[in-house]
Amino acid sequence: MNAEPIGQNGRRLKTWKEIASFFGCDERTVRRWEETRELPVRRVPNSARSAVFAYESELRAWLNKEQPPGTDPGRTIGAAGEMESGRSWLVRRLAARWLFAVLALTLAGAAGALWFVSAQNGTGLGRHRPTPDAERFYQAGLYGWQSRTPAGLTQAVDDFTQAIVRDPQYAEAYAGLATCYNLLREYTAMPPDYAFPRAKAAAERAIALDPSLPDAHTALAFVDFYWLHNTAGARHEFQRAIALAPRNAQAHHWYATFLLNLREFPLALTEIEEAQQLDAESSSILADKGAILLYSGRTGEAAVLLHQLEQTAPSLSSPHRYLAVMHRARGDDLEFVRELSISAEKRRHLADAAVAAAAANGLRQGGHRGMLTAMLQVQRQHFSGLESPAYVLAQTYAGLGDRAHALQHLSVSLARHEPDAVSLNIDPLFTSLRQLPAFQQLLRTADVQPNGN
16 A cells, blocks of 8 residues: 555545545445545645545544444554454444434334234235335345445445435335344454344344345344344244245245254255255355355365355355365364465454464464464454454364363353354364263253254
8 A cells, every 4th residue: 555654644545545445445435425424535736636635533533423332432443454353444334324224213113013003904005115215225235235245235234224214114124234234243343242233123123014024034033043042033033034935045045054053954955055046146155055065074065166166256255264164174274374364354354364364473383283372362362352252262272172261262152142152063173072061061052953952
């Protein structure tokens, strides 16, 4: 980056590209912010309109006006181009959008109640027809979230929120917003305790407005499982979604990954293949099919599929995340570190990037154990700031042969309702613990055993 040295007003960013990089978004977005939201961009005197600059200190001050309640105003984003940590630029960017959505959600309450009473009395007008403006924003949001990239998902939240503001009775827009927050937790550094409450509120509002909306039930099932660890509730919502819309690819897709975590491998594969037939062009469905093949022991098939996706869907982070799991379980440390680093970069996840860098240095200096020891040191630093889950520390302790600390951190992970904890029953990194009574008790606590067990 060609930004100037830091001066009295902070680093000076000299182009739209540098300003966009500071926020981790595209140039179109920051240009729009300047026009509609008073982003502090300056223009070079006596030059073309396109010659612009901005100071980091002023950009941070602009961000701080939008930070959510309870965040530390001293924790601003880092130097331009850096990936952000857990309480990230993403949280700051989306805070204002959530306030708009909450306002619209409140307004929708009375309208939704009226719709429900009318429908019960047989006098309703049927499914709500959105306004044309709202529908345009909704369609744009659908395109954005399907990218599974930080920029695409963040833009989709903006689009769905605009749809809701223009039409507070638009149930599909609330369902889209819920889906975005679920995915932002997975594909970015957004903290679960920020993403999931918003996903839950939006999904529940969508269901209140239209109980027959399958995407809303799917989004609520996701929250039930990965945040609330309510396995029975999640299964009910997934099955309800599929009953409402048997040809809904997203419902089959997310139900498949739910079943994967319960070790219901044959049914998971059936569901993901159904999703694939319904949406043959979805790279995220193929990536999760790779994960199902991987965890069910069909490693060769999984590797072929995931490596293909690295080429055909280069912006998608999940193939790299799954390949990192595969290489770590195999003991291929060089490839594990490489894939972890790529995944962190694509998700803009500072904590994972720091772990990957430490792993690379530790591997060079001390081999496999040196890698794990270096990873643990960084993970413990981020754990104290709640940016590194207890679950990943448990994985590293298990690799080092420290069963006591591994079990201790798994207990913490379950107590915190960390999303990663639902993978406890399929994670190959805990093979050495699997037969221990304490581990079996953790499985019962997590409620992630196959149906009927």
